[in-house]
Amino acid sequence: MRLRDIAGQDQATALLLRAVASGRIAHAMLFDGPDGVGKRSAALGLALALCCPEEPNLGCGACDVCRRILAGQHPDVRVLAPETNQFLLEQAKEVVALACSRPHEAPARVLVIDQADCLNPSAANCLLKTLEEPLPGNFIVLVTAAPARLLPTIRSRCQRVRFVGIRPAILIELATRRGIDRARAETAAAMAGGSAARLFELCESEVESNLWTVASRFRQAAAASEMGPIFDAAAAFSDKEERQDLPEALALLARFYRDSLALAAGADDLVFLRSHSAEMAGPADLCQRRHSLMPLRRAVTVVLDACSGLAANVNAVTALEKMMMDIRSLAVEAS
Ligand SMILES: [Zn+2]
Missing domain, CATH: 1.20.272 (Zinc Finger, Delta Prime; domain 3)
Structure with missing residues (x-):
């Protein structure tokens, strides 16, 4: 998903697009906000903006590079999730090794650490130096719904980008656009607590x-x-x-x-x-x-x-x- 297509996060996406356009983008970022509001999609949207050759600084979402990024098949864009219920030291070492090398083919490498609150202390400590100073062209995005559970030393090394609960009117629009009837969309949006993921879960089930x-x-x-x-x-x-x-x-x-x-x-x-x-x-x-x-x-x-x-x-x-x-x-x- 392109950054401009992410619903209900105008402030966060505008901030990211401005940073990319100005070339002054932090090399370590913390995307925080409730579950299911588009944080991981925004991290991929950022990767499109940084890597797309067709629409530089924006991402077209359709070229070969964009499609491979979205399919999880681009060598320079990785999304890491915790194994079992925590990130292990080996995974952190993998991030460190990647962030110390140049991107393979794109102008930038984006490493997304999803559910970053699951970094165990040794994995978190292993990342500290890299978060401070990855090799130029590498960008690390930590994604979390529970920023307070991250070590303060991790938080202080990242630029924070805040994501908010999605407004009900936007949730209703997202659901009706998918063919869900208005009455059901309203009920689900009332229960979804600002989360698009929960909205669709409620509608589907x-x-x-x-x-x-x-x-x-x-x-x-x-x-x-x-x-x-x-x-x-x-x-x-x-x-x-x-x-x-x-x-x-x-x-x-x-x-x-x-x-x-x-x-x-x-x-x-x-x-x-x-x-x-x-x-x-x-x-x-x-x-x-x-x-x-x-x-x-x-x-x-x-x-x-x-x-x-x-x-x-x-x-x-x-x-x-x-x-x-x-x-x-x-x-x-x-x-
Ligand atoms: Zn593209």
């Missing part, structure tokens, strides 16, 4: 539709006239295996109430789950009561409290029952 089903069931149970549906909906989570996706389902429910609040307040541009806005304004729910925003605000808090309770290992069934009963009483109060 159809987890997002299960999450939506669970969230809707809680909401409908809380809106029912009888208490029975509340006990049934909570009892479905008495088994531990069932509870795996519960935090995400609750996060989605909180998002639903938050969006309902935005809609009721007339702040339509803040609504995230747009395809579900008809349900937000639907009958027999907190959401129809446009004259009072307080029940919706409190519903968000109630759901987030249930999330914290689950994270703290309280009894899941009790926490879910309490959550739905609290929402139910908010609806009663509001009517």
Whole structure:
């Protein structure tokens, strides 16, 4: 992927393109930011910009050099991943040996150390001198979602390039461009935490539709006239295996109430789950009561409290029952 094609990282990619164009690019860089936001793609994009003969400083993405880089077949561009769960000293020595020699055929060599937080202390120490002073033409990019786990001596030798969580609107666009329908894309984007990788994982596994089903069931149970549906909906989570996706389902429910609040307040541009806005304004729910925003605000808090309770290992069934009963009483109060 070319640097300019990387979605949602305008600052990082602009910084890299400027550095390449000016010829003042750091020989050791640390790409840090959440998982699944394009850091490794950007490292390859940087390699295209440095090595492509067709569009120097940008990378065309289509010539023989670019294609070999993207296919992992170019001798001057290497992506190293940890073996098992850590980088071993032998791998670090390989990087050092490469960075002390001239590139084989391209004008630059790019060595990408993916999951650099997995460098074990001896591997990290082995890299120190090379990070400071590789042979000209060599560029080392460390990629990590956990920069605090790197040795300070490693961090201080690298220019830091920060990557951010991808904005929801961009995630939705990425998903719809791949043919995923809008409603599913919105739900997945609400759950993806800014990660494109998680977005596609959610869409492909159809987890997002299960999450939506669970969230809707809680909401409908809380809106029912009888208490029975509340006990049934909570009892479905008495088994531990069932509870795996519960935090995400609750996060989605909180998002639903938050969006309902935005809609009721007339702040339509803040609504995230747009395809579900008809349900937000639907009958027999907190959401129809446009004259009072307080029940919706409190519903968000109630759901987030249930999330914290689950994270703290309280009894899941009790926490879910309490959550739905609290929402139910908010609806009663509001009517
Ligand atoms: Zn090219």
